[in-house]
Amino acid sequence: MSRDGTPRVEASGPRLAVAGLAEAIASGSGGVTGPAGAAWTGGELVAAASELERGLRRRGVRPGAIVGWAGGPAHLGLVTELACLLLGAVAAPMPPDALAAPPLPLDHHLDLSSGAAQAAPVELERPASAGEPDSGTPLVGAKLTSGTTGPRKAVGVPAAHLEHTWAGLDSLFGIGGGDVVLAPLEPHVWLQRTLLLLALARGAQVVPAADPRRLGSALRSARPTVVFAVPSVLAAVAEAARRTGRPLAEVWGGRLRSLGTGSAPCPAALVECYRQAGIELQEGYGTSETGMIAKNGPGRCRPGTVGPAFPGVRLDLADGLVRVRCSALPAPRYLDGSPIAGRESADTQLTRDLGRLDPDGYLTLLGRADDVITLPSGRKVHPQLVEEQLRAVPGVADCAVFADQRHRLRAAVVLAPGTPAELVYAALREHAGEAGEDTSPAPVVLAADARLPRTAQGKLVRRDLARLAEEGWR
Numbered sequence: 001m002s003r004d005g006t007p008r009v010e011a012s013g014p015r016l017a018v019a020g021l022a023e024a025i026a027s028g029s030g031g032v033t034g035p036a037g038a039a040w041t042g043g044e045l046v047a048a049a050s051e052l053e054r055g056l057r058r059r060g061v062r063p064g065a066i067v068g069w070a071g072g073p074a075h076l077g078l079v080t081e082l083a084c085l086l087l088g089a090v091a092a093p094m095p096p097d098a099l100a101a102p103p104l105p106l107d108h109h110l111d112l113s114s115g116a117a118q119a120a121p122v123e124l125e126r127p128a129s130a131g132e133p134d135s136g137t138p139l140v141g142a143k144l145t146s147g148t149t150g151p152r153k154a155v156g157v158p159a160a161h162l163e164h165t166w167a168g169l170d171s172l173f174g175i176g177g178g179d180v181v182l183a184p185l186e187p188h189v190w191l192q193r194t195l196l197l198l199a200l201a202r203g204a205q206v207v208p209a210a211d212p213r214r215l216g217s218a219l220r221s222a223r224p225t226v227v228f229a230v231p232s233v234l235a236a237v238a239e240a241a242r243r244t245g246r247p248l249a250e251v252w253g254g255r256l257r258s259l260g261t262g263s264a265p266c267p268a269a270l271v272e273c274y275r276q277a278g279i280e281l282q283e284g285y286g287t288s289e290t291g292m293i294a295k296n297g298p299g300r301c302r303p304g305t306v307g308p309a310f311p312g313v314r315l316d317l318a319d320g321l322v323r324v325r326c327s328a329l330p331a332p333r334y335l336d337g338s339p340i341a342g343r344e345s346a347d348t349q350l351t352r353d354l355g356r357l358d359p360d361g362y363l364t365l366l367g368r369a370d371d372v373i374t375l376p377s378g379r380k381v382h383p384q385l386v387e388e389q390l391r392a393v394p395g396v397a398d399c400a401v402f403a404d405q406r407h408r409l410r411a412a413v414v415l416a417p418g419t420p421a422e423l424v425y426a427a428l429r430e431h432a433g434e435a436g437e438d439t440s441p442a443p444v445v446l447a448a449d450a451r452l453p454r455t456a457q458g459k460l461v462r463r464d465l466a467r468l469a470e471e472g473w474r
Helices: 018-027 042-058 074-087 159-173 190-201 212-222 231-244 268-276 383-391 421-435 462-470
Strands: 031-033 039-041 066-070 090-094 108-111 123-125 139-144 154-158 180-183 205-208 226-229 258-261 281-287 291-295 314-318 321-325 343-345 348-357 363-368 396-403 409-415 442-446
Touching: 018 042, 018 074, 018 159, 018 190, 031 042, 031 074, 039 042, 042 074, 066 074, 074 090, 074 139, 074 190, 074 205, 090 154, 139 159, 139 190, 154 159, 159 190, 159 291, 180 190, 180 212, 190 205, 190 226, 205 212, 212 231, 226 231, 231 258, 231 268, 268 281, 268 383, 281 348, 314 348, 363 383, 383 396, 383 409, 396 462, 409 421, 409 462, 421 442
Parallel strands: 031 205, 066 090, 066 108, 090 139, 180 205, 180 226, 226 258, 258 281, 409 442
Antiparallel strands: 031 039, 108 123, 139 154, 281 291, 314 321, 321 348, 343 348, 348 363, 396 409
16 A cells, blocks of 8 residues: 555566566567557567667767657657667657747657658658767656747756656556556557557557547447547547447446546546546646656546655656755756756755645645736636636537736637637636636637637647737637
8 A cells, every 4th residue: 555545556567677688578578559450569669779779870870969850650769769778879759830940959750651661761860950979967858848938949858767657657557467557548649659558568459549530430449448538538438428428438448447548637527527427537637847747547536636746756846846855857958958946956856837735735726826817906717727617518528718918818719619709708708707707817718710829739829819919719
C-alpha cells in the first residue's frame, strides 16, 4: 500500500534504463499493430532501428547531434527514436507545421515520407545554421512546448529524466504483456512517446491511432486496455456512443483498465459522463519544462483533481503557484539557449500554474497566473473557473473567457449542434444574474461549426482571443 492507503501497482519488470531499452524490446513479446493489420514485432523494430543507426553513422550523424523529423508511419517514428537512442543522438520528432521553422537548432533532418524503414532511402540534410551539440549533460531527446503562451520552444531531455518518467508510469500502471496500448495522439507528443517505449519494453502491444477518421475502427479491432487521450478525443468517443446508442465502455472496446487524460482541462460534464458509464477518467498534469507533476491512477483517483504528486516528485505551493521538486528535471535551458523561467535550482521548478493541495496531497488546478484577468474594478477573474461554469450551461459546446482590447470581460460561446442561440442567451443571462455583474462576461454566441483557437492537444491559445474578437471571429 502507498502512504495514502491506496493500492500500489507493481512494475512488470526491473527498472527500465536507456541502455537496456533495445534489448528489452527485442526480447519481449511486444510489438506494433498498424493499419490493415500490418504488424511488427519488438525484434523487427529493434533490427530496423539498428540498421538505421548504422546508416545514420555512415552519413555523419554523431552522438549528441539533434535529429528532427515529422510525419511518416507511426512504427517508423518509433524505429527512428530507437535508432537515435542507440546512437546517442537527440531524438526530436515534430508536428508537420513546425518543420518549416523548427523551434530548435536541428543538426540533421530526416525525411520519413517514403515510409521506408531502411537507412538507405532516408534523405538526410544538415542545415547551414546547425549548432554544435550541447556541451552539458548529454541529452537523449527533445520535447516541444505547446505554444499556447508564446512561440514553441524545445526542452532537452537527459537520460535520467526519461528513466524517471518510465519508473513513475511503471509504478502507476504496471503495463505488461497482456496490455494493448492505444496511441491516439500525434507521434511527437512527449508523454505518448515515453509511454509507448515503456509498453514495448514490457511486452505490450502498441496500436497507433492518431488519424481521427480511423479511431473508431482502431477501437473495434484493438480493444485497448490502456489509453492516454486528450479531452477532445474523449469527447469524440462519447459523442460516437451517444450517436449510435451503444454503451460508452463498449465503444472503447470493453477492456479498458486505465484511461488517462491531460494536456488540457477536462470539462466536469465530460468526467461525469464517463463516471456514469463506469469509466474512471484519470486526469494528470505536467509541463514540458518539468515533466509529469501529478497523476491520478488506478486505485488513486479523485475526480476534479489532477492527482497526487507523480512518483519521484514532491509538491508545494508558493503564493498559490505550484512548485515542483524532482531530482531528474529536464535540462535547465531550452535548446535555443534561453533559460527556463522559474528554475530555482537543479531540482526545483516554480511553475506559473495556480493550484490547491488537499490534506491528502491531491492537486486541483485553478488556472495559470499569466491568464488571470484584472478588471477595471480591481477584481481578479480566473478564466478557467468561469469557463467551467459556462460549459455547464445547456447548449454550450465550448467557450473561452478573455478580456477584450478595452479590458472588458468577454466570453466566446460555441453552440452545441441544433441549439437555438436564443435559448443559450437566456441561459447565460440567468447565469450572469447568479454570478454577479462584475465578474460575468458579456457573451458572443458563435455557430456550432465555429472553432476556438486550440492546439492539437486541445489547449486554448488565449493570446489570439482578443484579436479574433476584434476581427469579428472571421
